[in-house]
Amino acid sequence: MKFRALMVDAGPMREFANIVTIISKLSKECILRVAADTLYFIVSDDNSGPAPPVLWCEIPQAMFFSEYQMVGLDDEHKDIYLGLSSGNLSRSLVTLKTAKSLKMKLTKKQCPCLTLEIEMPSSTSQQTRNVTHDIPVIVIPRKMWSEFHEPNTPDPDISIELPALKQLRTTIDRMRTMASEVIIWASAAGRLTLQIKTDMAKVSTRFKELRVEAFEGPIDHSDSETESQANEDMSRICYCRVDAKKLSMFLSADQVTHNRTLCSIVHKKLVILCLHTEENVRLQCFISGIVY
Amino acid sequence: MxxxxxxxxxxxxxxxxxxxxxxxxxxxxxxxxxxxxxxxxxxxxxxxxxxxxxxxxxxxxxxxxxxxxxxxxxxxxxxxxxxxxxxxxxxxxxxxxxxxxxxxxxxxxxxxxxxxxxxxxxxxxxxxxxxxxxxxADSVLELRDEDSAEVAKLVLKAPAFLGLLADLERSCDVIELHLSPEHPNVSIVTYGMQDRSCIDVPKSSDMVQSFTCENPVTLKYQLPHIRLIMKALAISSKVVLRCSSNGLLLLQLKLEKEDQRQMFSEFYIVPLLDD
CATH class of the missing domain: 3.70.10.10 (Proliferating Cell Nuclear Antigen)
Incomplete structure (x- = not known):
């Protein structure tokens, strides 16, 4: 098993640090899967059972690293799976925004470590400083790999482009002070509604003119006492009730420069938020629906 | 429409x-x-x-x-x-x-x-x-007593008054307000565990825009009640304090907006009576 990689460009280093920060906000632990052409960050919910992971992030190595060498477990199993503390990783990468280069390698010290060597410019001289972080990792044995397979989710009923994440997060954070659950409505007509209902208030924030990527309707509402939304054909609307805190955490990903964010909904069951960046990073978050 | x-x-x-x-x-x-x-x-x-x-x-x-x-x-x-x-x-x-x-x-x-x-x-x-x-709605308390005359009126700059309240020791329960036509006109006294502190504000002070008081008067309030006005002070430009003969304190705060329109907040605070 071998892994070493080098990053020298400022843009990708900043993005990489941002992505790791988001992951550390979502979970204390994460899995780093090293494959020949892609790095994966995977966060799974401890007690989720067969449910998809909470987060699935793909980073194409060619866009980020100038050097990238790896040798997997054996000829048949060409990947490396490492378990590590996402907080340790994000704290080590705080200085990456001003660094000249980052070297990452898998080392054997007292325990297996992901060693980060960060080269920092000096403000007073031409010389640089080297900062080394050793992050203890657990090498995940082969028999447990299946727990971190690519999520196999049901086909979404709708995929709709999200408005600016920052705007969305402000609104969700205001709603969170009033209720712990948010209902997300999406219609084939390009409308997205965030709604909370409590004894005190019903608050709905409605976005319109959003691009609909895919719609697999009609939606069956026969089993629910759904109230109709503004004279729209209900068979073209689906919804899902989710935890407001989880939604807000994903939305803090607005720090990562992104091209677009898609929201896919499996009616009443699942919300998949997927953020695409310029460098072809895909950051996906899976929030399962709350059903009473 | x-x-x-x-x-x-x-x-x-x-x-x-x-x-x-x-x-x-x-x-x-x-x-x-x-x-x-x-x-x-x-x-x-x-x-x-x-x-x-x-x-x-x-x-x-x-x-x-x-x-x-x-x-x-x-x-x-x-x-x-x-x-x-x-x-x-x-x-x-x-x-x-x-x-x-x-x-x-x-x-x-x-x-x-x-x-x-x-x-x-x-x-x-x-x-x-x-x-x-x-x-x-339940009925709102009618605290204003038409029969009680106004005994003192002060107009203060809100930011300065906020600074003054922020300086007072938080742990104190009671604030005493001494108003008098004689120097130092306004004196604010608080009692802590072991100390007594006093802030004097003469009417010539920058923060005092107007001062009216015919006879010396001493009023006592709970400090936590007075502190409730601090958020409102922070967004206001001017505050008017009116004391009536029964001790009731009325504070009227004026919030100045960019468009020259005005909004107000108003606080009635009931005095502490000597036992």
């Missing part, structure tokens, strides 16, 4: 109002938000929200009707109900404090929810509508 239709709406609803930006209203509400619920009262001359702390402090936010681009109250009914002020201010702030958003309010009839429609000024593909439940 054309005009005739708007008139229809106005006559159907007990109360309707609209405003270009709900931001100032929101910060005014936050300044008196020391209780969960407020009494919402739409009067022909303006909107008033009142909260009470025990039977000792009564705070009101008052927004004269000229702050609204449209303001309509039916004159044959009383528009008065209880509402969660926390929920109301969160709703007004739904697009964040960095965003100016226009606000419309509707209240159909007794027992109806208060409807709010908010639209940010910078983006036009989003809007929020809120239905906030309302309850019948």
């Amino acid at each position: 054309n005009w005739s239709k708007m008139d229809d709406v106005n006559s159907q609803y007990y109360f309707t109002a609209s405003m270009d930006s709900g931001k100032t209203l929101c910060s005014l509400l936050k300044a008196i938000q020391f209780q969960e619920t407020a009494v919402f009262c739409a009067l022909p001359e303006g909107l008033k929200l009142t909260v009470e702390e025990g039977k000792c402090v009564q705070a009101s936010a008052y927004v004269p009707s000229d702050n609204f681009t449209e303001y309509h109250v039916r004159d044959d009914v009383d528009v008065m109900f209880k509402i969660s002020i926390a929920v109301l201010s969160e709703c007004l702030n739904i697009f964040g404090s960095g965003e100016e958003s226009s606000l419309k309010m509707y209240y159909r009839s007794e027992g109806s929810p208060l409807l709010l429609v908010l639209q940010p000024q910078s983006v036009n593909n989003v809007m929020t509508d809120c239905e906030i439940s309302t309850q019948n």
